[in-house]
Amino acid sequence: xxxxxVDDDPLLLELLETTLESSGYENVSLASSGPxxxxxxxxxxKPYQCILLDIQMPEMDGIELCARIRRMDAxxxxxxxxxxxxxxxxxxxxxFTAGANDYISKPFDPFELTTRLRLAGxxxxxxxxxxxxxxxxxxxxxxxxxxxxxxxxxPIQIEDVSGVVDQVMLENHLxxxxxxxxxxxxxxxxxxxxxxxxxxxxxxxxxxxLLTDVAxxxxxxxxxxxxxxxxxxxxxxxxxxxxxxxxxxxxLLTRIQDSIDGLELEYExxxxxxxxxxxxxxxxxxxxxxxxxxxxxxxxxxxxxxxxRPKRSFLSVVHSRAANVG
Amino acid sequence: MLAxxxxxxxxxxxxxxxLPALLRPKFIRRLADGRERMETQLHRLxxxxxxxxxxxxxxxxxxxxxxxxxxxxxxxxxxxxxxTDSILGRMLAExxxxxxxxxxxxxxxxxxxxxxxxxxxxxxxxxxx
Numbered sequence: 139x140x141x142x143x144v145d146d147d148p149l150l151l152e153l154l155e156t157t158l159e160s161s162g163y164e165n166v167s168l169a170s171s172g173p174x175x176x177x178x179x180x181x182x183x184k185p186y187q188c189i190l191l192d193i194q195m196p197e198m199d200g201i202e203l204c205a206r207i208r209r210m211d212a213x214x215x216x217x218x219x220x221x222x223x224x225x226x227x228x229x230x231x232x233x234f235t236a237g238a239n240d241y242i243s244k245p246f247d248p249f250e251l252t253t254r255l256r257l258a259g260x261x262x263x264x265x266x267x268x269x270x271x272x273x274x275x276x277x278x279x280x281x282x283x284x285x286x287x288x289x290x291x292x293p294i295q296i297e298d299v300s301g302v303v304d305q306v307m308l309e310n311h312l313x314x315x316x317x318x319x320x321x322x323x324x325x326x327x328x329x330x331x332x333x334x335x336x337x338x339x340x341x342x343x344x345x346x347x348l349l350t351d352v353a354x355x356x357x358x359x360x361x362x363x364x365x366x367x368x369x370x371x372x373x374x375x376x377x378x379x380x381x382x383x384x385x386x387x388x389x390l391l392t393r394i395q396d397s398i399d400g401l402e403l404e405y406e407x408x409x410x411x412x413x414x415x416x417x418x419x420x421x422x423x424x425x426x427x428x429x430x431x432x433x434x435x436x437x438x439x440x441x442x443x444x445x446x447r448p449k450r451s452f453l454s455v456v457h458s459r460a461a462n463v464g
Numbered sequence: 465m466l467a468x469x470x471x472x473x474x475x476x477x478x479x480x481x482x483l484p485a486l487l488r489p490k491f492i493r494r495l496a497d498g499r500e501r502m503e504t505q506l507h508r509l510x511x512x513x514x515x516x517x518x519x520x521x522x523x524x525x526x527x528x529x530x531x532x533x534x535x536x537x538x539x540x541x542x543x544x545x546x547x548t549d550s551i552l553g554r555m556l557a558e559x560x561x562x563x564x565x566x567x568x569x570x571x572x573x574x575x576x577x578x579x580x581x582x583x584x585x586x587x588x589x590x591x592x593x
Contacts, residue, residue: 145531147531149490152490153532153535192531196524223530245530245535245536245539246535247535
């Protein structure tokens with residue numbers, strides 16, 4: 139254990155050094171004042187693992203020194219033991235407040251000193267074990283983030299949102315519908331504008347939650363009729379409903395956008411995450427069309443891909459914000 | 465009896481053997497070196513001419529003795545020094561020391577006599593050896 143002992147009495151420092159060395163602690167540095175101790179701590183290539191501080195010292199007392207050591211990044215958690223005479227016991231509370239871990243009374247008993255140091259050493263080991271675990275967890279988390287990062291165009295599965303299925307299931311559903319119902323079906327797609335930017339700004343787990351939020355806002359508008367929806371990748375969602383669905387009115391996009399704005403989404407760094415949605419034209423199978431019924435899904439997605447956001451008047455923005463506040 | 469064979473607070477042989485024998489002569493030498501100064505300051509304290517710097521120096525010396533004497537086998541001297549350190553510290557903290565001066569004189573006097581005893585005993589042990 140690398141130890142720094144600080145005391146203004148050279149004889150006491152000598153006694154500490156000899157006692158520590160005879161107890162097997164051979165890496166002991168000595169400082170006779172606070173400023174000297176700070177210089178040693180600053181210039182240490184390998185941080186000290188335990189610090190012994192006298193409380194009463196001229197120029198800078200042990201309590202002030204303790205507080206200053208605790209402000210150094212490398213010594214935030216290192217055990218600090220105060221060495222105090224009986225008359226200084228009243229300072230002990232202040233020393234603990236300044237960040238000391240323990241204290242040894244002067245005149246110190248060598249056995250007590252080595253016992254306290256052994257306890258400090260055990261504490262260092264425990265801290266090391268905890269920080270190793272924290273490091274391992276962080277590494278696992280990073281690895282998980284790395285392996286769970288999906289490509290921007292990957293149609294990931296959104297879960298726990300009413301009506302949301304994966305795209306294969308959506309297509310199968312359409313294929314299995316009776317022919318008459320296939321003609322009644324309509325597909326409409328929505329796309330998050332500048333999705334590449336949102337993708338780049340978000341961690342995978344964050345992006346997943348964001349897509350789930352958007353899916354919920356869309357789902358909410360279709361909940362009163364038959365509908366299924368899937369996330370198609372690239373920030374696009376496709377919904378399957380009926381041509382006659384009351385949801386497909388001209389204000390559909392505005393309602394969904396208002397709902398998204400009301401969530402006041404943020405990136406992890408606290409910056410606002412402004413999601414703008416565009417909507418493609420609803421696609422449905424024309425009568426006497428002989429092709430694949432699933433074509434409408436791709437038509438809807440293509441329409442959303444090329445769609446641009448309708449300009450909103452200043453008043454409509456104000457009204458929608460007021461509605462959200464209400 | 466304040467010497468190192470004081471049975472009231474003597475460390476046992478095992479503990480004593482761990483202590484550095486070289487440090488005790490250094491400690492004794494320091495006591496001897498500082499004694500004359502302490503007597504001068506005690507005299508000033510008695511006749512009322514002591515300044516704050518005298519009190520600070522006296523307290524510093526008492527504090528240093530209190531911190532190490534016990535570990536070197538002089539626990540009684542250490543206790544006397546600790547009490548002196550305490551009372552001088554209290555005096556220095558107060559603007560008007562008042563009746564504490566008499567008490568301080570008494571404690572510094574006791575400390576001075578305790579140091580004399582330790583020095584005399586050490587000398588006697590040295591001569592008999």
